[in-house]
Each structure stands twice: as structure tokens, then as C-alpha cells.
Amino acid sequence: MLNEDLKSKLAEILPLISFEDGGEWLNLFVPPEELLPFVTQLRWTQGLDFDYLFCLTCVDWKTHFTMVYHFSSTLHRHNIVVKSKIDRINPEIETVSHIWRTAEMLEREVYDLFGVKFRHHPDLRRLIMPDDWVGWPLRKDFEDPVNMIRL
Amino acid sequence: MIEEIGRTTEGDLIINVGPQHPATHGVLHLVITLNGETIKKVEPHLGYIHRSIEKMCESLSYRQFIYVTSRMDYLSSHINNHACALCVEKGLQIEVPQRAQYIRVIMDELTRIASHELWWGAMAMDLGAFTPFFHAFRERENITDIMEKTCGARLTMNYIVPGGVMAELHPDFQKDVQRFIQLYKSKFEEYNELVTGNIIFQNRMKSVGVLSKEDAISYGCSGPVARASGVFCDIRKLYPYDIYNKVEFEEITETEGDSFARYLVRLKEMQQSIHIIEQLLGDIPEGDFQAKTKAVLKLPKGEFYQRVETARGELGVYIVSEGGTTPYRIKFRSPGFSNLSALEHMVKGLKIGDLIAAMGSLDLVIPDIDR
Numbered sequence: 001m002l003n004e005d006l007k008s009k010l011a012e013i014l015p016l017i018s019f020e021d022g023g024e025w026l027n028l029f030v031p032p033e034e035l036l037p038f039v040t041q042l043r044w045t046q047g048l049d050f051d052y053l054f055c056l057t058c059v060d061w062k063t064h065f066t067m068v069y070h071f072s073s074t075l076h077r078h079n080i081v082v083k084s085k086i087d088r089i090n091p092e093i094e095t096v097s098h099i100w101r102t103a104e105m106l107e108r109e110v111y112d113l114f115g116v117k118f119r120h121h122p123d124l125r126r127l128i129m130p131d132d133w134v135g136w137p138l139r140k141d142f143e144d145p146v147n148m149i150r151l
Numbered sequence: 152m153i154e155e156i157g158r159t160t161e162g163d164l165i166i167n168v169g170p171q172h173p174a175t176h177g178v179l180h181l182v183i184t185l186n187g188e189t190i191k192k193v194e195p196h197l198g199y200i201h202r203s204i205e206k207m208c209e210s211l212s213y214r215q216f217i218y219v220t221s222r223m224d225y226l227s228s229h230i231n232n233h234a235c236a237l238c239v240e241k242g243l244q245i246e247v248p249q250r251a252q253y254i255r256v257i258m259d260e261l262t263r264i265a266s267h268e269l270w271w272g273a274m275a276m277d278l279g280a281f282t283p284f285f286h287a288f289r290e291r292e293n294i295t296d297i298m299e300k301t302c303g304a305r306l307t308m309n310y311i312v313p314g315g316v317m318a319e320l321h322p323d324f325q326k327d328v329q330r331f332i333q334l335y336k337s338k339f340e341e342y343n344e345l346v347t348g349n350i351i352f353q354n355r356m357k358s359v360g361v362l363s364k365e366d367a368i369s370y371g372c373s374g375p376v377a378r379a380s381g382v383f384c385d386i387r388k389l390y391p392y393d394i395y396n397k398v399e400f401e402e403i404t405e406t407e408g409d410s411f412a413r414y415l416v417r418l419k420e421m422q423q424s425i426h427i428i429e430q431l432l433g434d435i436p437e438g439d440f441q442a443k444t445k446a447v448l449k450l451p452k453g454e455f456y457q458r459v460e461t462a463r464g465e466l467g468v469y470i471v472s473e474g475g476t477t478p479y480r481i482k483f484r485s486p487g488f489s490n491l492s493a494l495e496h497m498v499k500g501l502k503i504g505d506l507i508a509a510m511g512s513l514d515l516v517i518p519d520i521d522r
Contacts, residue, residue, distance in 0.1 A: 054371060055467050055484040059471055101369040102371030138205060138206055
């Protein structure tokens with residue numbers, strides 16, 4: 001489905017979302033509390049069928065975090081980027097790991113490196129860093145006096 | 152992790168495989184809960200080779216960060232470089248010369264063959280056959296020699312740069328590749344005779360680690376792992392980059408989704424790669440091998456995403472730029488990470504020996520998972 005068709009179809013389903021211009025794929029912002037119902041619709045609505053979550057990450061914008069989800073559909077071959085701004089002091093968002101199983105590990109990685117808490121995640125622990133590590137390495141204000149590589 | 156060795160309250164045995172174990176091909180640490188010999192739970196512990204490449208890239212320029220990515224999936228380093236170069240080119244809208252595009256694709260396919268060769272030897276070795284490893288390396292050595300002549304390195308080539316490739320091809324390149332193709336074709340039948348048709352090998356691979364099509368999609372699997380389950384996911388076909396839309400090749404898929412299907416997919420993919428190289432090798436156009444670019448690259452403000460097909464699956468490079476000389480945030484979607492997440496689902500309820508077969512067929516490269 002072309003980006004324009006996708007856009008009009010999504011606007012029908014959820015009037016709250018705001019689109020972002022530019023980029024190769026359709027970019028849209030969803031408020032964090034709307035994220036789970038919205039992506040559930042993306043997954044199960046006929047004609048959308050976004051069954052493949054190929055990238056889940058987070059960007060630290062110093063004032064807030066942006067969760068970025070890249071979805072595609074193996075059925076219709078269209079792609080979409082869903083973003084959600086979340087609070088930086090107490091970052092929390094609903095997990096999507098029960099819809100896309102791959103999200104379980106990806107969310108653990110984001111939790112490990114950014115400290116975003118995923119509500120209702122089955123097993124939210126550190127993945128890469130040691131269990132007793134303090135701090136969130138990929139945050140912009142992270143300073144490690146010992147190991148930080150400065151170039 | 153020492154305290155995790157022992158027994159659970161139900162009397163199940165907890166054992167550690169790795170981080171120093173030959174079957175994990177690197178520093179992967181699996182904590183396995185066993186009931187007798189039956190696997191109840193597999194829990195990967197990552198991070199033993201985490202170098203925080205994503206964080207490092209935030210302080211490296213768009214020319215420098217490509218060299219770091221060779222160290223992610225070191226068996227497809229050309230393809231990693233290619234992905235990053237394409238992503239930067241997308242941001243800067245650089246038109247890459249035809250000659251460079253041909254060279255890049257040939258190099259990618261050579262890398263893919265070399266990677267699958269290594270996997271083939273290691274896979275057989277995991278199951279107790281040592282000889283195939285030497286057969287695989289006999290052919291692989293030729294590719295690394297070709298790489299050494301042109302790129303100056305055998306493993307981390309760093310040959311593909313934004314705008315094209317770093318240097319002109321070695322004068323012997325075409326002759327060497329031609330000779331390699333001849334050699335490979337004459338030896339390929341040995342692979343089938345030695346391993347594929349072996350009944351012990353087949354018994355250990357068939358119906359082991361079955362992954363259904365729905366699960367492969369849900370777990371975000373890509374590359375040969377997903378294609379063995381019947382998912383059409385070859386990025387070279389779906390979202391062609393460089394001159395992949397001009398070459399003719401087949402997307403190999405199987406439907407069984409077991410370890411043997413994954414084995415067959417990779418074996419056939421090697422032949423497809425040979426087929427691609429044969430189409431391109433004869434008519435590499437003359438011209439520049441690199442487009443003219445500024446000394447300091449500055450990506451415009453925005454977000455850029457590039458997907459490519461590595462030997463392991465879909466690699467995604469996601470660059471968030473603030474308009475500066477370094478990326479604001481960079482994320483590598485590595486194929487091994489998602490493929491590993493499906494491991495527990497694949498091996499639950501099987502015997503511990505099958506874990507090795509299933510894990511071998513996933514073709515995990517740990518630095519790619521940890522980054």
C-alpha cells in the first residue's frame with residue numbers, strides 16, 4: 001500500500017495521531033497511553049497486517065525520550081514508523097512483546113541501555129550490562145570516568 | 152553467574168553452556184534448565200563482547216564510523232560497510248558510479264559465500280564431523296586471498312566507503328574470481344556427498360528446531376532462518392539496492408522450517424551468489440570507482456534507515472541526524488539478535504544434543520548480537 005493510502009486509512013482508525021513529514025516511510029506520533037491500542041490495531045486490522053517488527057529502539061532527546069518502532073507487513077509489503085514521546089525522568093511505556101515476540105529481547109535491550117520501563121513485560125532485566133551495573137549507558141548524559149572512549 | 156549452577160526447587164538441573172564453549176562460536180552464554188536430558192528453558196546471557204558500538208558511533212564522523220561496523224558481524228564485514236555507506240549516501244543523495252555499484256555487489260556476494268562456507272564447516276563440526284571444516288576452508292581461503300589483494304585485509308575489509316569503494320580493483324581481480332568460480336563449481340558436489348547425503352547428519356538435523364512461518368515472523372527472524380520457514384524476506388529482492396534489481400537470481404525458500412531446511416537454504420544460496428557474480432563479473436563498466444564527495448560529510452537533519460541483506464539476514468542501519476558531522480543516534484538492527492530470540496522457542500522440549508544442532512543452524516555471530 002502506498003504511503004498516501006496508508007495515511008488516509010490510519011486517519012480513519014485513529015484521529016488522535018499526528019503525522020510527520022519527510023522520510024522514506026510514513027512517520028507518525030502516538031501518545032504513549034494510546035500506543036498499545038494503536039499498535040494492536042496495526043497488527044490485527046485487515047488490510048494493514050503489520051506482522052513484522054523489524055526495529056525497536058529509543059532516542060534520547062535530552063528533554064524527552066522517543067520510542068521508535070519500525071513495522072512492516074510480510075503480506076502487503078508496506079512499512080510504517082510509529083513514534084511515541086515519553087517522559088525522561090520516569091520513562092514508562094506499555095510492552096508490545098505479547099504481539100510481536102521479538103520485542104521481548106529488544107525491549108530488554110532498550111531497558112538495559114536507556115532505562116525505559118516496559119509495563120507488563122514478562123521478564124524485564126538487564127540484558128547486556130552486568131546485573132549490578134548502575135546507570136543507563138546510551139543516555140546522552142551518561143559519563144563513565146573509567147571506560148568512556150573519547151575521540 | 153556461578154550461583155546459577157545447581158538445581159531448581161523442582162529438581163531440574165541448571166547448566167551453563169558458554170561463554171567459553173566451542174559450540175557457541177563465540178562468547179555466548181546460555182543458561183539451560185534441564186529435566187533429565189530434556190530442555191525446559193534456555194536463557195541467553197549477552198554482553199561478553201559488547202563494545203557499545205552504537206555509543207562509540209555517536210562520537211565518530213560519517214567516514215569513520217564505517218570502520219567500526221566491520222567488527223559487528225565480522226563474517227559479512229563488506230555488507231555491513233555497504234549498509235552504512237548506503238545510509239549515508241541516502242542522506243546526502245550521492246549518486247554512486249556504476250562501476251562502484253558493480254564492485255560492491257560482487258564483493259557482497261563473495262563475502263556471502265565466504266560466510267556460508269565457514270558456517271557449513273562449523274555446522275558439520277558441531278555435529279562431530281571434523282573433515283568438512285577443512286574442505287570449507289580450502290575454498291574460503293581463495294576468497295580471502297582475493298579480498299587481500301584488492302582490499303588489503305582478509306577479514307575486516309573496510310573497502311566500501313560513502314560514494315563508492317576505497318580503491319581500484321586489483322588487476323588480477325577478474326581472473327582470480329573466475330578461477331575461484333571454476334574451483335568452487337568443481338568442488339561443490341563434494342559438499343553434498345560429504346555432508347548433505349549423510350544419514351547421520353540428516354537424522355540429527357531433520358525435525359530438529361522447527362520454526363513455523365508465523366513464529367519466524369513474530370520473532371522477527373530474517374535471512375536463511377526465516378526463508379527456511381517459508382517467509383519471503385530477501386531484502387535484495389524486496390527493496391533492491393545498488394544493482395540488485397538488474398541481476399537475476401532466485402530467492403531460496405523451504406517450507407519445513409527445521410534445521411535441515413536452514414542448511415539447504417544456505418547451501419543453495421551459495422550457488423545463487425555464484426550465479427550473481429557470473430552475471431556481473433564480465434561487464435564491470437569502466438569509470439570512476441568513487442563519486443566526488445566533500446572531505447567532511449554532514450548529513451541533513453532527519454532520520455535515515457537502510458536495510459540490506461547480510462549473510463545472516465536483514466541488517467538495518469538507523470541514523471538520526473541533527474545536521475552535524477557525527478550521528479546523533481545510531482542503531483543497528485542486527486539479524487543475529489532477532490534470530491537468537493527464537494532459539495528458546497525452537498528447542499524447548501528437545502534433548503540437549505539437539506540444542507547444538509539448532510543453534511548451529513541459526514548461524515550466530517556473537518559480536519553481531521552484542522554490538
